[in-house]
Amino acid sequence: MRHCEHRSWEGVASGCSVRPARKPGDRPGDREPCLCHNGPLHPTGSRGATTVLYPARCLVRRGGVRVTPTTPFFQSRQAGVPDVPCPESRITMSHSWKLAALCVPLAQSVLADPSATQLEPVVVTATRTSEAAHTALAAVTVIDRTEIERRQAQSVPELLRGLSGVSVTRNGGPGHQTSVFLRGTESDHLVVLVDGVKIGSATSGGTSLEHLPVEQIERIEIVRGPRSSLYGSEAIGGVIQIFTRRGGGDWSPRLTLSGGSEHTAQIAAGLSGGGQNGWFDLGASFERSRGIDACAGRALPFAGCGVVQRDRDGYDNLGLTLRGGYRVSERLELEANLLHTEGQLDFDGSAFAGNSSRSEQQILGAKAILKPLEPWTLTLSAGQSWDNTRVFFDDPNTAGGERFVSRFATTRDSLSLQNDWRITEQQLATVGVDYREDRVSGTIDYSRDQRDALGVFGEYQAQVGAVDLTLSLRHDDYAELGGHGTGNVALGYLFDSGLQVSLAYGTAFKAPSFNDLYYPNFGNPDLQPERAQSWEVGINGALPLGAALDGRWEINLYQTEIDDLIGYDNQTWSAANIQRARLRGLEASTEATYGAWRLSTNLTLLDPENRSAGALSGKRLPRRAEQSLEIDLERQFDRWSFGGTLFANGRRYDDLANRDRLGGYALLDLRTEYRVTADWRVQVRLDNALDTDYQTAYLYNQLGRALYFTLRYQPGTH
Structure with missing residues (x-):
């Protein structure tokens, strides 16, 4: 710390x-x-x-x-x-x-x-x-704008794939539903923030990361491990925070043109600037892809492929961002942000479930940072996120050629007050209050469509010589669920050699979603929150490679136990707290540079054990690979750069009973970049160069070999 x-x-x-x-x-x-x-x-x-x-x-x-x-x-x-x-x-x-x-x-x-x-x-x-x-007492990964462009990624899930402790699955091609698992926890055991505003569906509990425009993102922080003591519900596996472009400095335009396989085309443009005390960034992007046939060729009831439709499932996405701020004085700073996306997606469905969707997502945020006294910083934040999804089915007998099927909408309002008090140069105390109200609407008649939560938290951070300490506590109160307390303690020691060792223990919880509580013929209003506790040991330091080499390494060992997991009870025909899980894992990562060479590796070993009573005891949790490895190597040659990334994933199962086995696979991605001038760059990327046939979700196809070209213009990037 x-x-x-x-x-x-x-x-x-x-x-x-x-x-x-x-x-x-x-x-x-x-x-x-x-x-x-x-x-x-x-x-x-x-x-x-x-x-x-x-x-x-x-x-x-x-x-x-x-x-x-x-x-x-x-x-x-x-x-x-x-x-x-x-x-x-x-x-x-x-x-x-x-x-x-x-x-x-x-x-x-x-x-x-x-x-x-x-x-x-x-x-x-x-x-x-x-x-x-590198001195934080938590497992943290940072992806910055330079890295996003270097990897030539086209979506947030692509950026997350291969990171230590992160597993990503996708139900088809571009724009299709994506699930992200941190340290083997459920995909809804994750808090996702955009510029400090919490996003995600209050009905399903999931987050549509696949729709966020990657061209408008400045950086991403991924924190692995329980963080409910700071963020409340859902932070069992960790927190992902996405920061949009901030701007500042001289006025600077930018333009990105991209195209390639599956008739994929993308255009993105933006303008940033500011004065001595202000800053702003305005960005827009549009993406279109003909896509691939999402389903793997046969229908299976309730598997997501209700019918077999021999067609391509295309995807369109429009993204707009605006962010700006002004430093009123040395003691007051104001900022506001907006992100809006609109997407249209085709999929293989049925007359009951639909086969196309139109989605909208919007995130609004504002904050004021006030420094009333030299050691005291007060931050007031307000935000709103909402998503609206409408589902249709192709029907030539209706006007417009499609029939409306359903609609789901979520609105989440939030307000936060945080006080940071620097007690001494080595001690920092934080006290804050979070308030959130969730509302749902649509074609489903929920017995309750609104709820609110109030969370009070405190944190103490200290450094005593080479010892770092972080302690945090939080209490969340829900009207229908009562109160729930969580905590986290971490202790670290920094040796003179630069080696840091840390120990951490934390508890976390997830409140049931609206679907869990109130969905007709499934919900159970008597459900209790899912509860977790986790232990972790971390070691990190500089690689002993000599003066010519620069590098770091990190190893984390952890165990997480989750109780009262919500599942379907065949006896009551409703949701119930009937499942348990134990997750053990090892994460190892390295990064090194030698002259114009750059190498990074990420290794994850995971034991995702289902510890529920009965026949499921000892089974592997679905859609979690037990081994994953990423190796990225790049070489710079003046104006040219050449790089490649190897992804390797072990086997996984797609069901609780472990009957549907998905085999392991390896993917090789290649890329190159040529800097034409100081302001213009040309990039070429070949994904899945070996044309590997694989699945991350049962019955859903993934992209084969794909080639993309990108032209970038941005002054002042030399």
Whole structure:
């Protein structure tokens, strides 16, 4: 845990980035230099790349020094703005002579040597406060904008696939339903935030990550492990927070054109900018794909392929984003954001279930960050997310050639007040309140269509020498479910060599969804929340590769036990708390660079055991691969770069009884990029180069070999 001041919900927006961990010989109490910044930070991390610094407030702590300049500190050549010297500063502690020793050489190295600009990524999701990713007492992965473009990914699930502790399944081609499992927990045991606003369906409990426009995303933070003590219900497996582009600096347009296999075409455009105290980003994207036949050739009742339709299941998606903010003064900052998507999807269905859908999703957020006193930061956030899905069936006998089947809609309003109080330089206390109201509507007549929840939480973070401590507690109260308490404690030790060892224990829960409680002929209003407890051991450090190589490694071992899982009870013909599960796993990841070479690996070993009573005891939980491996290798040649990614997944089952076995598979993706000029780039990607035939969900086809071309324009990216 390494704290920085001027915390906001998105620490990389107006928070700090932290230099790598202490070197041998440094005193355990020494503090790393912190670089606070107004613009977006592109850090290096588990999936990161070269970092640049934007106009900034510089906060330095080492050996009793704390410096807070009142004018910008660095400006990046990559940002296309002129360099500025380290300014005169307001010294708030002694030893002011160290300012020159810290600021001037650091500025020179940042601007003269690109490799020197690689900073450790800062995350805010793990503790709801800014901290360095590699010293966080949680398993955290960061995907930044540079990494998104380097991987040439076309969707959020593509970015998540292959990460340590993450399993992704998809029911067909582009735009089809996608499920994400963190550490083997259920796909609805996951909190997903967009710019701090919680999203997802209150009816099914799932989240439509496949519809979020990847071209409008700045970075993604994935925190694995229980986080209900900070975020409440659903955070059993972890939290994924997605940040849209923030903008800032000089006005800068951007354009992306892409096309390829299955008649896929995409266009995205945007404009960002701002002044000395403001920032904004406006983006729009449209994607269309003819798709593939989603089903694998035969119908099976209730399997999702109600009928066999020998046709392609196409997909369209329109995405719009707007984000902006203004720093009113040194003590007040305001920000607002909007994300809107509209999609149309064809699938193999039936007259009862439909075979096409039209979906809308919108996320609105606003927040104010106030610093009434020097050690006190108050953040007030408000948000609303809603989704609306209409289902149709092709019918030539009706007007328009289709017949309406059903509609499902969810609205989630949220309000949060968070107080952060820096007790000392090594201690931070957080107290907050979250309020959420969920409403559902549609063609299904629920016996109850509204509920609210109130959560109160507190967190304490401290550093005592080489020891880091994080303690958090939370109480959530639901009108129909009563109160539920959760907690988390983590302890870490940072050795002089840079090796960090951490231990953590946490509890979490998930409140039943509207479908679980009130769906006709299935719901059970007497259901209790699903409960979990988890233990974890983590080790991370720098790879001992010598001065010519730069790299890090991380290993996490965990066990999670989940009780009162909700399933279908054949005796009562309704939902019931009748299932249990135990999840054991190992996650290992490495990243290394040597000159123009770059290598990263992610390994996951998972034992997802069903511990329910009866015939299911000892079976594997469905759709979780027991082994997965990702190896990514890339080489830079001046204007050219060439890379490849190998994905390997072990077997999995698609049903609770373990009768429908899905075999293991390996996929090879290849990519290249050519920088035509400083502002123009051409990219080519070959997915599934070996044309492997595989399934991640029973009876659903996946894309075969596919080739895509992309043209990117963005000034100031050289």
